[in-house]
Amino acid sequence: xxxxxxxxxxxxxxxxxxxxxxxxxxxxxxxxxxxxxxxxxxxxxxxxxxxxxxxxxxxxxxxxxxxxxxxxxxxxxxxxxxxxxxxxxxxxxxxxxxxxxxxxxxxxxxxxxxxxxxxxxxxxxxxxxxxxxxxxxxxxxxxxxxxxxxxxxxxxxxxxxxxxxxxxxxxxxxxxxxxxxxxxxxxxxxxxxxxxxxxxxxxxxxxxxxxxxxxxxxxxxxxxxxxxxxxxxxxxxxxxxxxxxxxxxxxxxxxxxxxxxxxxxxxxxxxxxxxxxxxxxxxxxxxxxxxxxxxxxxxxxxxxxxxxx
Amino acid sequence: xxxxxxxxxxxxxxxxxxxxxxxxxxxxxxxxxxxxxxxxxxxxxxxxxxxxxxxxxxxxxxxxxxxxxxxxxxxxxxxxxxxxxxxxxxxxxxxxxxxxxxxxxxxxxxxxxxxxxxxxxxxxxxxxxxxxxxxxxxxxxxxxxxxxxxxxxxxxxxxxxxxxxxxxxxxxxxxxxxxxxxxxxxxxxxxxxxxxxxxxxxxxxxxxxxxxxxxxxxxxxxxxxxxxxxxxxxxxxxxxxxxxxxxxxxxxxxxxxxxxxxxxxxxxxxxxxxxxxxxxxxxxxxxxxxxxxxxxxxxxxxxxxxxxxxxxxxxxxxxxxxxxxxxxxxxxxxxxxxxxxxxxxxxxxxxxxxxxxxxxxxxxxxxxxxxxxxxxxxxxxxxxxxxxxxxxxxxxxxxxxxxxxxxxxxxxxxxxxxxxxxxxxxxxxxxxxxxxxxxxxxxxxxxxxxxxxxxxxxxxxxxxxxxxxxxxxxxxxxxxxxxxxxxxxxxxxxxxxxxxxxxxxxxxxxxxxxxxxxxxxxxxxxxxxxxxxxxxxx
Numbered sequence: 094x095x096x097x098x099x100x101x102x103x104x105x106x107x108x109x110x111x112x113x114x115x116x117x118x119x120x121x122x123x124x125x126x127x128x129x130x131x132x133x134x135x136x137x138x139x140x141x142x143x144x145x146x147x148x149x150x151x152x153x154x155x156x157x158x159x160x161x162x163x164x165x166x167x168x169x170x171x172x173x174x175x176x177x178x179x180x181x182x183x184x185x186x187x188x189x190x191x192x193x194x195x196x197x198x199x200x201x202x203x204x205x206x207x208x209x210x211x212x213x214x215x216x217x218x219x220x221x222x223x224x225x226x227x228x229x230x231x232x233x234x235x236x237x238x239x240x241x242x243x244x245x246x247x248x249x250x251x252x253x254x255x256x257x258x259x260x261x262x263x264x265x266x267x268x269x270x271x272x273x274x275x276x277x278x279x280x281x282x283x284x285x286x287x288x289x290x291x292x293x294x295x296x297x298x299x300x301x302x303x304x305x306x307x308x309x310x311x312x313x314x315x316x317x318x319x320x321x322x323x324x325x326x327x328x329x330x331x332x333x334x335x336x337x338x339x340x341x342x343x344x345x346x347x348x349x350x351x352x353x354x355x356x357x358x359x360x361x362x363x364x365x366x367x368x369x370x371x372x373x374x375x376x377x378x379x380x381x382x383x384x385x386x387x388x389x390x391x392x393x394x395x396x397x398x399x400x401x402x
Numbered sequence: 403x404x405x406x407x408x409x410x411x412x413x414x415x416x417x418x419x420x421x422x423x424x425x426x427x428x429x430x431x432x433x434x435x436x437x438x439x440x441x442x443x444x445x446x447x448x449x450x451x452x453x454x455x456x457x458x459x460x461x462x463x464x465x466x467x468x469x470x471x472x473x474x475x476x477x478x479x480x481x482x483x484x485x486x487x488x489x490x491x492x493x494x495x496x497x498x499x500x501x502x503x504x505x506x507x508x509x510x511x512x513x514x515x516x517x518x519x520x521x522x523x524x525x526x527x528x529x530x531x532x533x534x535x536x537x538x539x540x541x542x543x544x545x546x547x548x549x550x551x552x553x554x555x556x557x558x559x560x561x562x563x564x565x566x567x568x569x570x571x572x573x574x575x576x577x578x579x580x581x582x583x584x585x586x587x588x589x590x591x592x593x594x595x596x597x598x599x600x601x602x603x604x605x606x607x608x609x610x611x612x613x614x615x616x617x618x619x620x621x622x623x624x625x626x627x628x629x630x631x632x633x634x635x636x637x638x639x640x641x642x643x644x645x646x647x648x649x650x651x652x653x654x655x656x657x658x659x660x661x662x663x664x665x666x667x668x669x670x671x672x673x674x675x676x677x678x679x680x681x682x683x684x685x686x687x688x689x690x691x692x693x694x695x696x697x698x699x700x701x702x703x704x705x706x707x708x709x710x711x712x713x714x715x716x717x718x719x720x721x722x723x724x725x726x727x728x729x730x731x732x733x734x735x736x737x738x739x740x741x742x743x744x745x746x747x748x749x750x751x752x753x754x755x756x757x758x759x760x761x762x763x764x765x766x767x768x769x770x771x772x773x774x775x776x777x778x779x780x781x782x783x784x785x786x787x788x789x790x791x792x793x794x795x796x797x798x799x800x801x802x803x804x805x806x807x808x809x810x811x812x813x814x815x816x817x818x819x820x821x822x823x824x825x826x827x828x829x830x831x832x833x834x835x836x837x838x839x840x841x842x843x844x845x846x847x848x849x850x851x852x853x854x855x856x857x858x859x860x861x862x863x864x865x866x867x868x869x870x871x872x873x874x875x876x877x878x879x880x881x882x883x884x885x886x887x888x889x890x891x892x893x894x895x896x897x898x899x900x901x902x903x904x905x906x907x908x909x910x911x912x913x914x915x916x917x918x919x920x921x922x923x924x925x926x927x928x929x930x931x932x933x934x935x936x937x938x939x940x
Binding site: 126129181245252278 | 443444446447449452454498524525527528531533546547548552596597598599600603621622623646647649650651653654655657660661663822823825826827828831860861
């Protein structure tokens with residue numbers, strides 16, 4: 094078992110390294126640079142800027158410099174915010190993004206899973222139709238529409254919460270809804286269908302025949318199996334939500350890191366792109382890893398030794 | 403009631419920030435607070451020497467003050483109490499007033515010398531150091547380009563109160579240019595405390611000399627400025643606190659404005675503009691010193707006939723385009739926008755006229771005739787070309803209208819192609835296009851800043867236009883003042899509009915929303931906001 098974890102760990106590091114490398118070369122291969130402006134910078138000044146940020150070094154030298162930084166957790170200076178390091182951007186923004194993301198994740202688990210189970214248990218009854226309809230809406234309405242409508246009605250027309258930022262506890266509600274909307278609905282549907290499938294299994298019938306209480310049948314036996322696909326889906330989703338959403342963070346004016354994923358590409362802010370990409374990749378890899386561990390806890394049939402052997 | 407409540411809440415939130423700093427202000431009654439959305443995700447830097455963007459400039463203009471302060475075209479003395487010209491306008495001597503930095507230390511002429519030499523030094527790598535070329539300061543362009551020494555630059559602090567500048571040529575706009583954010587002074591000890599301009603956005607390290615000081619800065623969220631008690635004109639600064647938010651989604655900011663969370667918006671959602679223009683007296687449109695146009699790639703065979711270029715210029719209805727666009731833009735029949743006053747006190751744009759280019763569709767008949775003369779009656783036989791623009795809904799809208807008008811009015815067909823901005827710029831600079839969008843904004847009060855870009859060899863001469871006579875006229879304008887200067891510029895634009903290496907489309911405008919509670923704010927002709935004289939009446 095330990096062997097397996099060690100091997101996974103090394104694989105993970107290699108994955109992250111690969112992502113950093115691919116991102117580095119892809120970004121440098123597209124035209125334009127961090128100093129491309131509405132008013133183009135004259136060549137002499139461009140030279141001075143490139144020299145200052147070592148962009149005039151051969152690409153391979155820049156790459157190794159970058160790797161050196163990466164290993165020592167120094168992600169370099171941002172090009173679009175003069176004098177600010179990528180480390181600083183992430184240290185300032187990530188806690189905010191992660192907090193909103195975590196709240197969204199909690200909302201998904203606390204609402205999505207129970208809704209799915211209730212829906213499955215009351216299949217083809219009114220409550221099932223309501224949940225299924227709500228979940229379909231949630232999956233189809235894009236987050237920016239949700240966010241814009243929320244700001245227009247709840248913050249604007251009703252004046253219940255501030256329009257932007259995270260000034261009061263109430264400010265978190267909008268971003269949470271917009272961020273979790275899709276995944277929440279998806280989890281509800283996933284839980285429902287997987288629950289329905291499990292409920293038809295023989296061992297559930299056996300459990301019921303043995304006279305177990307319904308709560309025990311569902312809670313102890315059915316849930317464990319029904320949740321496996323949900324856990325599989327949630328792992329990467331948590332990584333995605335906790336590293337933020339470009340759209341949601343922009344619309345609600347949240348000073349997190351979600352916006353950097355798109356902004357930095359537009360600005361050719363090389364260091365920020367790789368910084369946030371590596372952060373997301375590391376998070377993602379970690380979550381996938383965690384999901385594997387969770388499998389073993391939820392379902393004892395899954396054994397690492399088997400895979401490893 | 404709701405508004406009052408929100409206001410009370412805002413004040414409550416801000417109260418600690420206000421009182422934490424100025425102990426004396428506690429008894430001064432409720433603070434006068436201005437809530438402003440900057441309209442961007444935050445300035446790239448607040449260091450005046452490094453900054454090259456208008457968002458940073460808007461903040462900087464309230465934190466710093468140059469030798470002069472320009473408000474709505476009028477130049478007021480700033481750090482300089484007075485100035486005089488000698489040596490036929492080639493020497494300007496500024497007398498500084500008794501002024502202090504926000505840390506209480508004395509501001510001297512030497513501070514200006516330091517700030518400017520630092521700003522032009524290639525080692526500083528300021529994106530805006532190119533502007534030194536247009537200051538005409540002796541040796542400045544050479545120093546900025548790394549070909550001359552900073553020692554040889556004609557900037558000299560004679561004593562603490564006297565700053566002497568040597569110019570290559572007399573330069574009319576020089577004094578007003580000194581209000582521009584690139585020329586704001588910085589304090590050496592502060593600059594050295596936080597490298598790469600980081601000192602300027604760190605309230606602990608920031609030292610400024612303007613009406614406000616920086617008291618808080620959060621990346622991606624906003625900043626707070628408070629009245630600077632060491633400012634020479636502090637008695638006339640009526641606003642105590644300015645909260646600046648960095649929201650770049652105009653619809654969110656607009657909703658917050660309607661809720662009373664903001665008093666001032668630098669950016670307005672485009673969809674709301676037509677309604678605001680019609681209904682809202684709080685909405686302001688200003689001309690911006692710039693022009694939106696299309697470049698012909700003059701290296702290509704297809705554009706060699708001036709009749710074709712003129713036909714395409716005449717073949718579009720600019721009034722209809724700006725009306726559909728709905729931003730209050732001014733149809734362009736020349737390259738120089740309104741706002742420049744010539745030696746006779748007349749507006750350059752008005753005097754220059756329209757070069758026979760109607761702003762509506764009435765030029766189509768002439769265009770058709772020209773095309774027929776050039777051998778392409780009804781556009782027949784003219785090769786289909788590609789019109790390029792950088793990806794944006796706004797540029798797409800304009801390009802589609804142009805495409806449609808050329809087709810229906812002239813029978814000339816083109817394809818549209820868009821590229822992401824950074825890619826587009828490379829394409830355009832390398833001349834790898836047939837026709838491409840262009841846009842130019844200038845930063846000083848002289849039409850030369852616009853016309854000079856079409857000089858041979860200029861980095862921004864995207865059509866690669868070559869005309870010796872034009873080059874000579876722009877060079878002449880660069881070396882002269884008064885009548886000679888403007889005559890050369892008028893003549894240069896005459897050539898440009900006869901030869902038409904470009905199709906002018908419209909002149910840019912700038913807009914903003916200001917609550918009626920905010921009084922006496924001002925804006926420079928170059929578009930920089932100024933709250934030094936503003937007050938708030940709740």
